[in-house]
Amino acid sequence: MKKTAGKISLILFFFVLSCVPAFAGGSQDEAETVALNNEWILCITEFDASSLPEDKRAVSEVFLRRLVSAVKTVSYRIRVSPEFAYYEDYAWSQARTAAAKALAAKQEERARLLYQGQPGWQYRQALKQRDAEIAKLQETLAEKEAEKPLINQEPAFALFSANNSGTFPAAPASGGEYRFCQTQKCDAFLTGEVQDFYGRYYVTLRLYVVYADSFVYEGDVIFSADDIESAVDEIAGRLTAVLAGSKPAAIAINAQPDDTLILINRTFAGRGTVEPMEIPQGTKTVAFSLEGYSPQTVETELVSGELTEISVTLAPQVYSDVSITVPEKTGTSVSVYQGAMYVGEAPLTIRLPLNQLDYINVYTKDGQEGEAVYSSPMIPDEIRTLSLKTKTPYPAGEKRVNKARYMYYWAWGGTWLTGIAAWLTYGIYTGMNSAMPFTASPEFYAQTNGAYYVSLGAVVLTGLAVIYEGYQMARYLFTATEKATPIVETEISK
The missing domain is CATH 3.40.50.10070 (TolB, N-terminal domain)
Structure with a gap:
């Protein structure tokens, strides 16, 4: 009986020892997943x-x-949802990258075993160990790819x-x-x-x-x-x-036609329809545009925790015609540019949206050019004519403008100098003239008379300086603005 009891005790002892790792492994498997990015x-x-x-x-x-x-x-x-998704994808990518690198390193380590010169039995044992580790790392990589990490x-x-x-x-x-x-x-x-x-x-x-x-x-x-x-x-x-990321606002947008481009604060949001999406609160500018339709802009204030819905229907763009002519160059090739885009040879007709400012310039083969800023018609399908005049362009303007400004500043300074001289000489003359009744000296009389003519000359010189300054100012203004594009009125075509 004692031997039997001893055998049973020994069997129970080994059974308990064998169960300990199993329970330990179970506790590891059931460990809670730790949130990342805390x-x-x-x-x-x-x-x-x-x-x-x-x-x-x-x-x-x-x-x-x-x-x-x-x-x-x-x-x-x-x-908010976009931020959570960003960090979730980032952590997921990092986890997969780390697992893939570990697997690649272990596979490379296995490949190097062949060149380490180990005995056959030792090589086979090491190879078996590496294969087991590689299989485990492959399982880890599969787990990382199958499940996204938990983000706080x-x-x-x-x-x-x-x-x-x-x-x-x-x-x-x-x-x-x-x-x-x-x-x-x-x-x-x-x-x-x-x-x-x-x-x-x-x-x-x-x-x-x-x-x-x-x-x-x-x-x-x-x-x-x-x-x-x-x-x-x-x-x-x-x-x-x-x-603090207080409860975000939300916005939903519906625009017609379905292909309407939607921008929120100049950032692409979608086309036609934007399903309810979380967005930081505050003032937002929503722009709608589609070729062939009049663009619209809506400014709205998004409030935390509230859904703002915007519905917009773009109206078809209404057009009118503008005929571009260069009467003085009839029969001559004249290239027409709308802004920086070549649109054809004059005379030609351009179709434009209503009441829109536009810039046009023309070039002839003999080097002349003309330009104008004009407004398209305000009535649908109204045809207006824009007649342009051409001229030989002025030479590069920067040096000419600098020279004209330099001459104007000199003229302005000359006016001040002559004006001060006239004021001083006139003051001297009036002082001497006031003293005339108290002296009978012919020499003093001659000096007073000379002061009069000097003062008169200074006044005349000041007048000439003012005229010269006016001329230089007009020249400077003309030179500085000679290449300014004129704003012209179109005429109703008959």
Whole structure:
């Protein structure tokens, strides 16, 4: 009996030992999936205050530091759908890339075994081990490809570490925003500019976010040095709502015809129909356009948590005709350009939308040209005639304009000099003339008479200088505007 009991105890002991790894493995399989991307980092750049005088730039620094303090009150951010999708796809791509790299490295390691000169039995053992590891890595890659990682919907909000110590990096140049965020390892950056506004301060803020690769918020405020606190409170209230990702607004758009191009704040949104989509709150400009139809623009204010619906039907574009003629060049080849586009030889008729300003220029083979800005007819199917005159173009104007301006400035300076001379000589003459009754000296009389003629000559010279200045001013104005395109009226065709 004792032997039997001992055998049973030994069997139970080994059974328990064999079950421990199984239970341990089960606890690992049932471990909860950890959410990724748990922090949303904002970098605040240095504000551009270069246009301010040196003695006013301190206000810019005070405003920036108080704005930082206000931003620190944000504790977390709620991600809108496009932002969540961006980080989900990014994390998924990173996970698949890491798994694929690990698999490729292990496969390369297996291939190198052949060249390590190991004994046959050791080579086969190592090969078997690598094959098992490769199979496991293939399973891992398949798992990564089959399931997207879990992304935190409400990550903690954090400021760029350098901002907390009062350091603000320079804002990136246009086009380098995404690279800047990658370098600083942040999800967004806030930049701004401080300008003088009639003795007050005008601050503009712009918020760039990585997921949209664009600026999603713009705000401004005008204040004096005395009310800087209220200005910070005003703009920080709007900014923190955006940073916290407070419940987004939504917009749905329906436009007719179905191919209508739809732009929201100059960004492509779709054609014809835009299903309800989340979008940051604020003022949005929605533009509609389609060839052959009159474009429309709608400006709307999107409110957090509300759906804004916009319906637009574009009206067909109505046209009228403008006949382009060059009477003095009848029978001669005259090329006609509408803006920069060649449209044919004059005379010809151009079909244009109603009441639209347009620019036309013509060129002849003998080097003459003509140009005009005109307005198309306001009545549908009305035909109007635009007659252009051609002339030989003036030579390159920059040197001629500079010379005319130089001569005008000299004439203007000459007028001032002669005017001052006339004023001084006339003052001397009147003083001497007033003293005439108190002296009988013939010499003094002769000097007074000479002063009169000098004064008279100075006045005449001033008059000539004024006339010359007027001539040079007219010449300067003519030279500076001689190539200006005239605005002409079209005539109703008979």
